[in-house]
Amino acid sequence: MAIRNVRKEGDPILRKRSKEVSEINERIQILLDDMIETMDEEDGVGLAAPQVGVLKRVIVIRIGDELIQLINPEIIYENGEQTDIEGCLSVPGISMNVTRPLTVKVKGIDRNGKEVEYEGSDLLARAFCHEVDHLNGILFIDKGISESE
Ligand code: NI
Numbered sequence: 001m002a003i004r005n006v007r008k009e010g011d012p013i014l015r016k017r018s019k020e021v022s023e024i025n026e027r028i029q030i031l032l033d034d035m036i037e038t039m040d041e042e043d044g045v046g047l048a049a050p051q052v053g054v055l056k057r058v059i060v061i062r063i064g065d066e067l068i069q070l071i072n073p074e075i076i077y078e079n080g081e082q083t084d085i086e087g088c089l090s091v092p093g094i095s096m097n098v099t100r101p102l103t104v105k106v107k108g109i110d111r112n113g114k115e116v117e118y119e120g121s122d123l124l125a126r127a128f129c130h131e132v133d134h135l136n137g138i139l140f141i142d143k144g145i146s147e148s149e
Contacts, residue, residue, distance in 0.1 A: 001030075001037045004052035009091045009139060018048075018055045018135040021071045024113040028058065032069050032111050035060045044089045046127045048134030051090050059131035063124055070108040070116070073132055077105035082122065086130060086140045096144025100129045 007013055021028060031054060039047040039060055046061040061068040080102030087095040103121045106128050110116045120128055130140055 001033045003041050004034050004038050006038065006042060006047075006051055006089050007053055009141070011090075013050055013053055013055065014090055014134070014139065015137040016050065016055055017137055018050050018057045020057050021109070024071065024109065024111070028056070028071065029111055031056070031058060032060060036062070036067065036069070039089075042089050045123070046131045047089065048131045050134055050137075057135045059128075059135070061124070061127045061131060063127065066124075068118060069111050070106065070118075071110070073106050073108040073128070073135070075104050075128065075132055076107050076117075077103075078125075079103045082126065083145075084126065086126065086144065088130070088140050090134075091139060091141055094141060096141060096146055098126075098130075098140050098144050100126045104128050106132075 035047050049056045049058040057072045059070050059073055078101035082102045083097050083099045085095050086098040104125045105119045107117045
């Protein structure tokens with residue numbers, strides 16, 4: 001495993017749409033391993049592949065004891081609303097309030113190529129939305145309200 005360099009706001013790769021993964025192979029599994037190591041090293045809640053310079057639809061999330069590795073994630077259901085502080089490893093030093101769904105269901109493929117589905121609320125729902133946004137070139141600062149407002 002290796003720690004990869006986290007791209008920062010201003011890097012055009014963060015504004016591009018990532019491509020679907022068509023085949024689960026060793027390269028994708030190494031990418032997942034590196035993303036997990038990078039996320040943990042940087043104390044992040046989640047990381048999306050474009051943040052390490054790879055335009056593929058791959059995300060990782062770690063909240064508490066739960067580690068999620070998801071390929072081609074798709075939000076298939078959302079319900080409710082929550083507004084809370086958000087930050088991002090690609091936008092260091094900035095946190096803003098962002099309104100997100102309270103609950104989401106997400107489907108995708110795991111690292112072994114198996115179809116999986118997750119339901120998450122609160123911070124997990126927020127993390128899913130934040131990371132899927134990255135795959136579409138969207139950063140939380142596009143949606144944020146400054147803390148003082
Ligand atoms: Ni982020």
